[in-house]
Amino acid sequence: MAQAPQDPFEWIEDEALRRERTGLVRGLRPRPADSPVLDLAGNDYLGLTRHPEITGAAGEAAHRWGAGATGSRLVTGSTELHAELERELAEFCGFEAALVFSSGYAANLAAVTALGGPGSLIVSDAGNHASIVDGCRLARAETAITAHADPEAVRKTLGAHPGRRALVVTDSVFSVDGDAAPLAALAEICRAHGAALLVDDAHGLGVLGDGGRGAPHTAGIAGDGGVVATLTLSKSLGAQGGAVLGPARVIGQLINTARTFIFDTGLAPAAAGAALAALRLLRREPGRAARVRTVAGALYGGLTARGLTAVRPEAAVVSVRAPSPSAAVEWAGACRSAGLAVGCFRPPSVPDGVSRLRLTARADLTDQQIAWAVSTVARTAPAPG
Ligand SMILES: Cc1ncc(COP(=O)(O)O)c(C=O)c1O
Numbered sequence: 363m364a365q366a367p368q369d370p371f372e373w374i375e376d377e378a379l380r381r382e383r384t385g386l387v388r389g390l391r392p393r394p395a396d397s398p399v400l401d402l403a404g405n406d407y408l409g410l411t412r413h414p415e416i417t418g419a420a421g422e423a424a425h426r427w428g429a430g431a432t433g434s435r436l437v438t439g440s441t442e443l444h445a446e447l448e449r450e451l452a453e454f455c456g457f458e459a460a461l462v463f464s465s466g467y468a469a470n471l472a473a474v475t476a477l478g479g480p481g482s483l484i485v486s487d488a489g490n491h492a493s494i495v496d497g498c499r500l501a502r503a504e505t506a507i508t509a510h511a512d513p514e515a516v517r518k519t520l521g522a523h524p525g526r527r528a529l530v531v532t533d534s535v536f537s538v539d540g541d542a543a544p545l546a547a548l549a550e551i552c553r554a555h556g557a558a559l560l561v562d563d564a565h566g567l568g569v570l571g572d573g574g575r576g577a578p579h580t581a582g583i584a585g586d587g588g589v590v591a592t593l594t595l596s597k598s599l600g601a602q603g604g605a606v607l608g609p610a611r612v613i614g615q616l617i618n619t620a621r622t623f624i625f626d627t628g629l630a631p632a633a634a635g636a637a638l639a640a641l642r643l644l645r646r647e648p649g650r651a652a653r654v655r656t657v658a659g660a661l662y663g664g665l666t667a668r669g670l671t672a673v674r675p676e677a678a679v680v681s682v683r684a685p686s687p688s689a690a691v692e693w694a695g696a697c698r699s700a701g702l703a704v705g706c707f708r709p710p711s712v713p714d715g716v717s718r719l720r721l722t723a724r725a726d727l728t729d730q731q732i733a734w735a736v737s738t739v740a741r742t743a744p745a746p747g
Pocket residue numbers: 465466467468470491493533537562564565594595596602603604
């Protein structure tokens with residue numbers, strides 16, 4: 363008798379069961395447009411995503427150029443919006459040239475794979491964002507993972523491979539804990555070893571330094587011939603998309619070899635228009651960057667004064683330690699029920715044993731909202747285990 367055919371997705375149920383047992387189930391919930399919840403989970407650091415100037419620019423761009431880019435820019439060409447955005451981003455952050463991508467994720471895949479090819483060495487910080495990790499996997503280079511924010515480990519690794527083409531890659535501000543990379547030291551080490559340095563400044567743009575020009579500019583390394591940066595347009599600029607900034611010859615190399623540029627539809631005109639309008643607004647109102655840092659400091663100060671363990675924030679991310687994945691989920695849920703949305707980080711987004719609530723500072727928060735957010739997080743905290 364013929365056997366009943368096997369269920370091709372039985373394994374999914376086994377995995378789902380395992381996630382349930384370990385408190386790691388993820389799911390989507392509806393997001394009403396006019397939610398009364400105070401949002402400290404998103405990355406709208408400058409409070410620009412609903413700013414009428416930005417949404418207006420997005421609408422105008424879509425009206426003029428279409429809702430989508432319709433293809434790769436190598437096929438359909440570059441709109442003046444894309445060109446202006448690239449010119450102004452590069453100039454603002456202190457680099458020679460820029461190239462925009464459909465996301466920060468795609469920008470990181472592009473930069474890591476194009477600059478760290480087969481035969482080369484990539485030296486990547488253990489705390490780097492998943493898009494860098496994936497870039498390393500796709501690059502087909504030898505990858506050395508170094509201890510978190512440890513320049514001496516980078517020096518030692520490069521020293522063990524003299525004369526080898528090498529790329530050192532790091533987040534400027536790390537996504538989970540909001541701590542900073544030692545950029546000046548890394549740049550000096552890279553210079554001494556003839557290695558390139560790639561800095562993912564997703565969390566620095568719009569927040570760090572003079573008017574929000576970002577971490578490489580602040581560290582005084584933006585114009586170095588060996589330094590390249592990646593950005594996202596989806597956090598401080600309130601839009602969507604990503605960019606790579608660096609010497610013109612690096613940008614030329616990306617246009618010719620980066621698969622996420624060549625085989626991906628270009629950045630949507632609405633996103634390019636919104637990001638450009640946000641960048642111009644930031645230049646007009648540079649105080650927004652400093653305000654984000656003040657708000658982050660006030661959140662951190664309030665939370666630690668109430669006995670919670672948090673990491674001193676370098677930019678907008680304020681990370682609070684949770685005792686376990688399930689405690690983090692319950693804590694974030696209790697905050698939401700009280701009207702406060704906070705991020706909840708647990709494995710596999712972060713290493714085992716590391717669960718966090720993450721609050722993101724926003725320039726448009728009032729002092730009253732900050733005080734209320736602090737008291738809500740403290741009041742809903744799980745009892746110390
Ligand atoms: C450090 C870092 N790099 C890259 C990205 C990816 O950017 P995007 O969301 O634009 O793809 C993020 C976003 O979460 C990030 O935090």
